[in-house]
Amino acid sequence: MSNQVRPVTADGIEEFDNALPRWWVWLFKFTVLFAVVYMAWGHVFGGESIQQEYVREVAASEKFAELPDNEGHENHHGHESDESAALLAAMGDQKSIAAGKDVYTTNCSPCHGSGGEGTVGPNLTDKFWIHGGKPGQIERTISDGVLEKGMPAWKPILGEEKVRQLVAYVITLKGSNPQNPKAPQGNPEP
Ligand code: HEC
Known part of the structure; x- marks a missing residue:
């Protein structure tokens, strides 16, 4: 200077x-x-990308929007399936599917069979669904359970992310033709 x-x-x-x-x-x-x-x-070091940030924020806002809903969560039937961005992101994602498979084997196979063929709980591999086979409907069934029929509510136990991973995995079971399939229950879906 x-x-x-x-x-x-x-x-x-x-x-x-x-x-x-x-x-x-x-x-x-x-x-x-x-x-x-x-x-x-x-x-390089795996910071959150703008896509991930977007998915996370949309999921957070949808969770907020869901809070007090005058239909309540009791009625599983006839609910429009409402897939959140986070759920859609998990669909078909290999990491989510693999993680879901682990969670399934530990928590779900006793009642739904190791291949989803059904034992106490219904067959998850056929096209018949009691509570709907769309991702949003499956997410709701797993989250809230069907307590009166013996299906536990898993969201309080596993958290939302594991529930989404389970949905991603359960969807892959469709049409897998496992051994000893349990007879169909519910309504056929395309
Ligand atoms: C204690 C036994 C039990 C366990 C453990 C269990 N379920 Fe279930 N599940 C059931 C029963 C029974 C039903 C049928 C409910 C009904 O009849 O409405 C069911 C229904 C379901 C359905 C709906 C099927 C349909 O046709 O709509 C899904 C999806 C499902 N379970 C996924 C899971 C997943 C994922 C897990 C592990 C986190 C799990 N279940 C663990 C007993 C169980």
Whole structure:
């Protein structure tokens, strides 16, 4: 800053070639460093992407919108299936399906069979559903259970994410033709 010099003249325009203020230079260096760190975090070290952030926020807002709902959650029949963004994201996602399979084997196979063929609980591999076979309907059945019929409510036990993983896995069982299938219950669905 001290080297105040004579103006430089170019094409008749005079300008000083003063040193930039130190704070400005540091600010500039900081932005460059910040960009490098931010890019590494976002693209290399698994920071949350904007897609993931979007899915998380939509799920949060839908959870909020669901809270006091005058239909209540008792009526499982005839409910429009309402798939949340988070549920849709889990559908077909290999990680979710694999995680769902683990959770299923531990918690569900005693009543639904290791291959979903049905024992105490209904067959989950056929196209017959008592409470609806759309992802949103299956999510609701697993979350809230059917207590009077012996199907526990799993959301309080496993949490929402594991329930979504279970839905992702259960959907893959459809049409898998396991051994010793239990007779169909409920209504056929396409
Ligand atoms: C204690 C036994 C039991 C366990 C454990 C159990 N279920 Fe069930 N489940 C049932 C019964 C019984 C029904 C049938 C309810 C009815 O008749 O309305 C059922 C119904 C269901 C349905 C609806 C099927 C339809 O036709 O609509 C789904 C989906 C389901 N269970 C998934 C699961 C999952 C996933 C788990 C593990 C987290 C699980 N169940 C654990 C007993 C059980």
